[in-house]
Amino acid sequence: MTLPRLLVVDDHLMLRQALVELLCQAGFDIVGEAADGADAVALAKQLEPDVVLMDLRMPVLGGLDATRLIKDACPAIQVVLLTAFDGPALEQQAEEAGCFAFLVKGGSPGDLRLALHQAVAARRALLSRGSPSVDA
Amino acid sequence: MTAEAAGQVPPGEAGFQLLADELPDVIIVAFDPELMMWAATGGGLRGHGWTAEDFVGRELPRIAGSSQAEAVEACARAALGGLCTELEMNGYEETRRLWSITFVPLADAAGVVSGGMALCRDITEQRRAEELLRASQHQLAVAQRIAEVGSWDWDLATDELAMSDELCRIFGLAPGSKVAMGPVVELLIHPADLERVKGELARMRSDPAPFRFEHRIVRTDGTVRTVMARGEGVVGEDGQVERFIGTEQDITERRRADAERRRLLHRVYEAQEGQDRRLAADLHDGHVQSLAAIGFKLEQARLRLGASGSPEVDELLWQVTKDLSAEVTSLRRTIGRLRPLVLVEDGLEAALREEAKSACNRAALVSCEVTSELDGRLDPVVETALFRVAQQALANVVDHAGATHALVAIECSAKGVTLRVSDDGCGFDPDHVQVLADIAHFGLIAMRERVEALGGRFLVVTAPGDGTVVEAKLPLTDPIVRWEP
Numbered sequence: 001m002t003l004p005r006l007l008v009v010d011d012h013l014m015l016r017q018a019l020v021e022l023l024c025q026a027g028f029d030i031v032g033e034a035a036d037g038a039d040a041v042a043l044a045k046q047l048e049p050d051v052v053l054m055d056l057r058m059p060v061l062g063g064l065d066a067t068r069l070i071k072d073a074c075p076a077i078q079v080v081l082l083t084a085f086d087g088p089a090l091e092q093q094a095e096e097a098g099c100f101a102f103l104v105k106g107g108s109p110g111d112l113r114l115a116l117h118q119a120v121a122a123r124r125a126l127l128s129r130g131s132p133s134v135d136a
Numbered sequence: 137m138t139a140e141a142a143g144q145v146p147p148g149e150a151g152f153q154l155l156a157d158e159l160p161d162v163i164i165v166a167f168d169p170e171l172m173m174w175a176a177t178g179g180g181l182r183g184h185g186w187t188a189e190d191f192v193g194r195e196l197p198r199i200a201g202s203s204q205a206e207a208v209e210a211c212a213r214a215a216l217g218g219l220c221t222e223l224e225m226n227g228y229e230e231t232r233r234l235w236s237i238t239f240v241p242l243a244d245a246a247g248v249v250s251g252g253m254a255l256c257r258d259i260t261e262q263r264r265a266e267e268l269l270r271a272s273q274h275q276l277a278v279a280q281r282i283a284e285v286g287s288w289d290w291d292l293a294t295d296e297l298a299m300s301d302e303l304c305r306i307f308g309l310a311p312g313s314k315v316a317m318g319p320v321v322e323l324l325i326h327p328a329d330l331e332r333v334k335g336e337l338a339r340m341r342s343d344p345a346p347f348r349f350e351h352r353i354v355r356t357d358g359t360v361r362t363v364m365a366r367g368e369g370v371v372g373e374d375g376q377v378e379r380f381i382g383t384e385q386d387i388t389e390r391r392r393a394d395a396e397r398r399r400l401l402h403r404v405y406e407a408q409e410g411q412d413r414r415l416a417a418d419l420h421d422g423h424v425q426s427l428a429a430i431g432f433k434l435e436q437a438r439l440r441l442g443a444s445g446s447p448e449v450d451e452l453l454w455q456v457t458k459d460l461s462a463e464v465t466s467l468r469r470t471i472g473r474l475r476p477l478v479l480v481e482d483g484l485e486a487a488l489r490e491e492a493k494s495a496c497n498r499a500a501l502v503s504c505e506v507t508s509e510l511d512g513r514l515d516p517v518v519e520t521a522l523f524r525v526a527q528q529a530l531a532n533v534v535d536h537a538g539a540t541h542a543l544v545a546i547e548c549s550a551k552g553v554t555l556r557v558s559d560d561g562c563g564f565d566p567d568h569v570q571v572l573a574d575i576a577h578f579g580l581i582a583m584r585e586r587v588e589a590l591g592g593r594f595l596v597v598t599a600p601g602d603g604t605v606v607e608a609k610l611p612l613t614d615p616i617v618r619w620e621p
Contacts, residue, residue, distance in 0.1 A: 012421070018429035022436040057420075084424045084468055088493060089478045089486045105428040106464025109435035109457065 003029035004120040007047060009040040009063070010055040010082070015105075019053065019082075026113050037061025041069045044077055051100070051119040056083035056090075064097045071098035076126045078119035082112070163256040166242060171196045171212050174251075180258065196254065201228050208237070215239040215252030224259070233260045277301055284386035288367075290317050291379050292341060306363065306386050308355030326352035326360060336365075344369025344377045350387070361388045401589035402517075409520060416475035424467055431460045476523065484519045485510050488526055488544050499534040501542055508546040514553060518610050521586050522546075522555045525594075528579040529557035529606040537561025537604060552592070552612050558605040563598040583608070 006028045010016040013035070020030050031047045034040040037054075038061040044052055052070060056063040067079045078100040083090070086104045094102045100122060101115040163180035165173045176191035196212050197205035204225045211221040218241050227233035236259045242251040277300065280286060286303020290296075295318055301311040307324055309315070317337065325333045329351040336349055346368040353361050367382020438445075438453040479487035485508040492504040513519070526544055533542050539561030547554040580596060583606070587594040592610035 010425075012425035012429070015425045015429040015432070018432035018436070022432040022439070025436050025439045084420050084428070084471065085477050086468065087472070087478050087490045089482050089490060104465070104468065105424060106431065106461050106468060108461060109432060 003027060004051065004116065005029045005031045005047075005049040006116065007032045007034065007040065007043055007049040007052045009034045009037070009052060009058070009066070011035045011058040012055075022109065023053075023113075023116070028116065035059075037063060037066030040066045041073070044070045045073050048074060049077060050123045051116055052077060052079045053116065054079050054081050054099075056081060056085060064093055064099075067094075067097040067099055076123050078123045080112075080115050080119050161257065165191050165196065165199075165254045165256065166251060167196045167212060167254065168251045169216055171209065173199075178256075180256065184258070199228060199256075200225055201231070211237070211239040212252055212254070215241045215254075216249060217241075218249050233258060234263050235259065281305070285383050286385075287381070287383050289379060289381050292377060303384055306355075306361065306384060307353060308357050308359070324353045324355070326354050328352070340369060340380055341377060344371050344380075347382075361386055362391045363387060398589050398591060401585055405521070405586060405589060406517075412474040416471045419467060419471050419474075424464055424471065427460060427464045427467070431457055431464065434460065473527070479519060479523050483510070483513045484508075484523055485546065487519075487523050488546070491523070491527055491530055492542070492544055495530040495534050495542065500538075500540070501533070502540045504530070504533075504542040504544065506544045509548040510546055510553075511548070514612070518553065518590065518612070521590055521592075521610065522553065522608060524586055525583045525606070525608045526555055526557055528583050532579065532604070532606075533557070533559045533561060536564075539603065552610050555608045555610075556605060557607075558603060560603045563600050563602045563604050565600050566596065566598060 008016055008019050008030055024030055031049050032043045034043050036058045054063045070077055080101045081094045081099045082103050084105045091102050100119045103115055161180050163178045166175040167173050173191045173194055173196055176188040197209040200208045211223050214221045221239045223237045225235055236257045238255040240253050241249040242253045244250040280300055280302035286306045287300045288303055289298040295316040297315050297317045304311045304313050333351050348366045350364050364385045364387050367380050369377040370379040372378040434453055434457045476487050478490050489506050492506050496504045533539050537559045539559035542559040545556045584594040587608045590610050595607040598604040
């Protein structure tokens with residue numbers, strides 16, 4: 001079984017680096033990093049990670065819009081939104097955009113790892129079913 | 137000229153006595169061609185403690201002091217010449233008293249002037265009353281001018297409008313102008329207020345109830361003023377409204393000051409919101425991210441230590457990560473209060489629903505329902521103001537009310553939007569929160585100022601044990617832009 005492949009997207013360099021190091025340590029393969037939504041969409045299409053760990057508010061293109069574009073282009077790629085904001089309305093928007101999970105920054109790192117593993121499992125389950133709707 | 141020609145000849149002594157009886161406050165003396173008084177009568181004699189003997193047999197000019205004797209004689213001689221004259225003079229013995237004396241010719245049976253008559257009336261009290269009235273009228277005029285209040289009296293039958301000088305000045309008319317209500321309304325009422333004022337006047341014709349409404353006028357020089365009209369009807373014996381008496385107060389400067397105050401408050405709130413936005417952005421983009429990153433690094437350190445590390449260090453790192461997580465959560469809540477993202481992106485209703493949910497989580501509320509008639513977004517300034525009022529009102533529900541049910545309602549009309557936050561909690565005695573600290577504590581001043589800064593109305597209805605209703609009504613149009621004097 002290959003390592004879970006992650007694309008980490010956040011415009012805050014220190015946070016992104018901390019995430020990358022932690023998730024490497026936790027057994028994830030960080031296939032790419034992006035600092036805005038537009039780069040995230042391009043890298044997702046190019047690298048086809050299992051999961052995109054996506055920030056919400058970023059320059060150029062926000063996390064929700066980037067998620068929609070990624071899900072349109074590659075439906076099997078799962079997006080886990082990690083944001084400093086929360087609230088039912090935002091959670092609903094994240095769900096509508098196609099996010100697999102919605103997590104807040106400052107939450108438990110264990111919860112983050114769990115959500116990422118679940119997302120990877122969901123992606124791989126979709127791929128193994130060979131659904132025609134998933135990305136080739 | 138004969139006295140008859142002057143129409144002043146009394147019909148003999150009987151008539152003279154009758155005249156005296158008819159005029160009880162008058163002293164009447166008759167004098168002959170030598171100006172010798174031969175009769176004196178009238179109720180006025182008794183009133184002053186005099187008798188006829190005090191007059192009869194004396195020369196008429198001697199009823200006056202030396203300085204006025206000449207004038208009296210001249211008038212008496214004029215009467216003998218058939219003329220009627222009048223003279224005002226001070227009393228002889230009581231110089232403070234003022235007398236009015238009318239000299240008339242006295243004719244014999246043939247109609248030939250054979251003497252004269254002096255009708256003396258003590259007008260001291262009348263003059264004093266007239267002076268008091270004049271002083272009072274002057275005082276009223278000065279008070280009206282200082283207060284910029286003019287008064288009017290409208291006769292509904294004739295449509296005649298009697299206006300005080302100050303009202304004429306307010307309207308830009310010449311003092312003492314005589315006009316009818318109809319033309320005044322057409323001439324002076326601001327076109328934008330004309331229909332409303334006409335409606336009020338039509339209502340007044342059948343309803344004498346006290347009224348109070350604000351309107352604008354266009355003065356004859358073209359300047360626009362804002363006035364407050366007040367008044368009430370006078371009902372006749374037949375039950376119909378006969379007249380209306382009222383005032384018009386020039387409140388232009390007050391309205392200007394209100395508008396300026398609102399404008400400044402508005403700027404204060406804008407600045408405050410801007411500052412909150414910047415602070416929220418700084419906290420979000422800097423501190424929250426950095427603290428979250430530190431949390432991830434601590435977790436990374438914990439993972440690296442793994443099984444090789446001591447359980448105590450692992451426990452410590454886990455605890456520090458947990459504490460840090462709690463701090464970040466608290467910081468995120470602060471950011472949410474400073475700049476509610478949901479309000480900015482999804483509007484008032486969504487923001488209120490989140491605030492209501494948050495209130496439920498923080499208090500022992502069974503329910504906190506939100507109802508809304510909103511259809512689309514409002515002006516961001518209005519949305520922010522109403523949200524801040526609701527936020528404070530719900531904070532009061534959570535912290536002070538001990539309520540089980542709360543309701544946040546938004547109602548819309550063509551004129552504006554109303555936010556109402558009500559609860560079934562303990563309520564409070566509004567009189568007791570007149571203490572400044574308490575008012576500030578409940579945020580009532582801040583809520584009221586916030587609403588009034590936008591030209592709205594703020595209301596709190598509460599009583600101990602009866603729950604609390606906080607209501608904010610805001611116009612949909614920006615009153616600062618709309619207002620004109």
